[in-house]
Amino acid sequence: MVDLKVKVHDLEFKNPITLASGTCGFAREMADFFDPAIVGGFFLKGSTLKNRDGNEYPRMAETPSGMLNAVGLQNKGIDYFIENIYPEIKDYDTQLIINVNGSTVEDYIALTEKVNELDKIRGIELNISCPNVKEGGMAFGVSCPGAEMVTREVRKVYDKTLIVKLSPNVTDISEIARAVEGQGADAVSLVNTFLGMAIDAETRKPKLSTITGGLSGPAIKPIALRMVWQVANAVKIPVVGMGGIMNAADAIEFMLAGASVVQIGTAVFKDPTLPVQIIKELEDYMLHHKMQSVNDLIDCLQM
Amino acid sequence: MRKFKRMAKKFVADFVVVDNKPLNATNFLIKVKSNSVLPNILPGQFVNVEINDSKEIFLRRPFSVFEVDYNDNTISMIVKILGRGSKKLTEIEPGRNVSLVYPLGKSFTYPSSTDKVLLIGGGSGVAPMLFLAKESGLDKTQVDILLGARTKEDHIDVESYSKYANLHYATEDGSLGEKGFVTQHSVFINDLTKYDKIYACGPDGMMRAIAKVAKAAGVFCEVSLENLMACGFGVCLCCIEPTNKGNLCVCTDGPVFNINELKW
Numbered sequence: 001m002v003d004l005k006v007k008v009h010d011l012e013f014k015n016p017i018t019l020a021s022g023t024c025g026f027a028r029e030m031a032d033f034f035d036p037a038i039v040g041g042f043f044l045k046g047s048t049l050k051n052r053d054g055n056e057y058p059r060m061a062e063t064p065s066g067m068l069n070a071v072g073l074q075n076k077g078i079d080y081f082i083e084n085i086y087p088e089i090k091d092y093d094t095q096l097i098i099n100v101n102g103s104t105v106e107d108y109i110a111l112t113e114k115v116n117e118l119d120k121i122r123g124i125e126l127n128i129s130c131p132n133v134k135e136g137g138m139a140f141g142v143s144c145p146g147a148e149m150v151t152r153e154v155r156k157v158y159d160k161t162l163i164v165k166l167s168p169n170v171t172d173i174s175e176i177a178r179a180v181e182g183q184g185a186d187a188v189s190l191v192n193t194f195l196g197m198a199i200d201a202e203t204r205k206p207k208l209s210t211i212t213g214g215l216s217g218p219a220i221k222p223i224a225l226r227m228v229w230q231v232a233n234a235v236k237i238p239v240v241g242m243g244g245i246m247n248a249a250d251a252i253e254f255m256l257a258g259a260s261v262v263q264i265g266t267a268v269f270k271d272p273t274l275p276v277q278i279i280k281e282l283e284d285y286m287l288h289h290k291m292q293s294v295n296d297l298i299d300c301l302q303m
Numbered sequence: 304m305r306k307f308k309r310m311a312k313k314f315v316a317d318f319v320v321v322d323n324k325p326l327n328a329t330n331f332l333i334k335v336k337s338n339s340v341l342p343n344i345l346p347g348q349f350v351n352v353e354i355n356d357s358k359e360i361f362l363r364r365p366f367s368v369f370e371v372d373y374n375d376n377t378i379s380m381i382v383k384i385l386g387r388g389s390k391k392l393t394e395i396e397p398g399r400n401v402s403l404v405y406p407l408g409k410s411f412t413y414p415s416s417t418d419k420v421l422l423i424g425g426g427s428g429v430a431p432m433l434f435l436a437k438e439s440g441l442d443k444t445q446v447d448i449l450l451g452a453r454t455k456e457d458h459i460d461v462e463s464y465s466k467y468a469n470l471h472y473a474t475e476d477g478s479l480g481e482k483g484f485v486t487q488h489s490v491f492i493n494d495l496t497k498y499d500k501i502y503a504c505g506p507d508g509m510m511r512a513i514a515k516v517a518k519a520a521g522v523f524c525e526v527s528l529e530n531l532m533a534c535g536f537g538v539c540l541c542c543i544e545p546t547n548k549g550n551l552c553v554c555t556d557g558p559v560f561n562i563n564e565l566k567w
């Protein structure tokens with residue numbers, strides 16, 4: 001048997017294949033297709049302190065090898081999650097990580113304090129990179145002082161695993177990664193979506209209600225992979241990698257570039273059972289390459 | 304693997320195309336066969352179909368279920384050519400595999416045995432109306448179907464449904480049935496209150512016009528929406544429709560909605 005276990009700070013994952021925030025709902029939607037215990041974990045839909053209706057329809061535009069979204073963090077707020085969703089999913093035998101969003105530092109802190117009370121949530125993914133909400137999120141993630149400030153303040157109130165999710169919409173992503181590492185982040189995850197745009201030539205109108213939106217899917221993979229590799233070389237903390245992963249080979253590439261855990265995002269829209277297949281293919285790959293532990297892949301790019 | 308198969312409520316599987324035939328210039332009947340037993344599938348529910356061999360098409364395309372045959376495990380859909388994806392799908396040859404995510408969405412509220420119902424379909428919305436007519440279990444005298452299209456040629460042949468319902472047609476040029484939109488048809492303008500339930504699926508404008516009149520008449524009315532979708536199973540929140548319960552997902556909370564829920 002091959003050993004698929006990996007660790008990100010204190011968080012143990014039974015395997016490195018997890019699902020990305022905003023593309024796996026609150027895990028229970030995926031349970032309609034497969035046993036949640038099979039995968040390493042779920043990064044749950046972005047939560048905010050209060051209810052958010054999100055942006056107006058249309059929020060989606062298909063693009064070559066990917067899509068743009070402008071969902072804008074629609075969610076019913078953390079209290080609704082705690083009362084109505086958490087009880088239903090807390091006994092899933094897998095890691096559940098909450099994706100935390102705010103428009104002010106106070107929001108991030110208040111939200112984190114509430115999440116801290118939940119026994120089965122052993123980590124948060126601090127989203128400072130959502131391109132689809134005007135008030136902030138990405139405002140913090142695109143400058144070192146902004147990223148440092150949120151990370152520092154949240155760190156003060158949170159002892160469990162703190163993963164900071166980075167925006168690719170910056171000049172130098174490793175600089176931001178180093179900045180959050182310096183303020184006590186336990187890990188970084190990347191990439192969030194790339195700011196993009198689509199226009200309908202027939203109607204001469206933008207395809208999204210917000211005009212611009214976040215690009216995801218295989219179209220972004222080479223850039224995401226490059227960024228994961230750069231960041232892994234720049235920081236000592238673990239890296240969670242994502243961006244256009246469609247199969248086991250893609251996942252392995254991200255691990256070789258330095259990711260300890262990978263997230264499958266947009267690809268599940270095409271095939272919701274894909275994470276299960278990727279785990280199986282990862283095992284086959286390791287057997288074929290006579291590898292005992294998946295840790296022998298992480299940051300093991302042969303130069 | 305075996306364990307989750309049993310707990311799964313929705314599935315992803317390859318089906319074999321067993322039939323693909325044109326119904327008219329733009330509509331095709333596509334029948335696909337599964338090699339496993341189909342779950343129960345109800346009128347209003349849909350499948351999300353992968354489009355093979357296309358470089359530009361990344362996402363699946365949703366189509367309403369038109370017919371289910373549990374004896375030979377087949378699902379049929381009526382595909383209207385709209386853009387690249389639907390076009391490509393209508394070119395698929397029998398024998399080829401096609402991947403479906405199924406069954407998705409919620410069904411129409413079934414009529415009770417004494418109800419008198421009116422089903423209104425237009426454009427790509429004909430399939431779920433015909434499925435409902437067949438499944439309703441009502442006597443033909445209780446069911447009126449009203450179908451709208453631009454011309455006679457745009458209508459598909461549904462005469463075989465005359466055993467389930469009274470068929471009425473509207474065409475914009477008057478080449479079949481009454482001239483005008485479905486909302487100008489005598490069946491619709493005479494007295495809606497004689498119906499206990501109205502169901503509609505078709506272009507947005509048609510459904511809104513129907514909803515407005517049904518609401519004013521105080522008649523129960525459900526519509527099936529066709530918002531753009533990315534996932535089809537409730538995780539991306541791209542397909543939302545504003546309702547009096549907030550933004551709901553058309554793919555999981557719908558596609559069928561009671562008009563009183565909608566902000567129309």
Ligand SMILES: Cc1cc2nc3c(=O)[nH]c(=O)nc-3n(C[C@H](O)[C@H](O)[C@H](O)COP(=O)(O)OP(=O)(O)OC[C@H]3O[C@@H](n4cnc5c(N)ncnc54)[C@H](O)[C@@H]3O)c2cc1C
Nearest residue numbers: 364365366367381382383385386387388389427529530558
């Ligand atoms: C629940 C549901 C059930 C459906 N059932 C059927 C059915 O039974 N038969 C059928 O023929 N079609 C049905 N549709 C519509 C069908 O999914 C679309 O026609 C198809 O996705 C178009 O894909 P395309 O690649 O051909 O068009 P594209 O090339 O993607 O688009 C062509 C143009 O049409 C617009 N468009 C695309 N999809 C939609 C949409 N859903 N609503 C409004 N405008 C759109 C695009 O913005 C673009 O301008 C259903 C849709 C939904 C959501």
Ligand SMILES: Cc1cc2nc3c(=O)[nH]c(=O)nc-3n(C[C@H](O)[C@H](O)[C@H](O)COP(=O)(O)O)c2cc1C
Nearest residue numbers: 020021022046069127191192216217243244265266
């Ligand atoms: C519809 C949609 C919604 C998303 N919502 C969130 C979110 O709430 N929080 C977040 O951190 N990232 C969100 N993302 C970004 C993904 O988690 C991921 O970072 C990105 O899509 C790149 O990975 P992929 O190409 O594999 O999808 C969303 C992406 C999509 C497509």
Ligand code: FES
Nearest residue numbers: 535539540542554
């Ligand atoms: S299409 Fe993804 S939530 Fe409805």
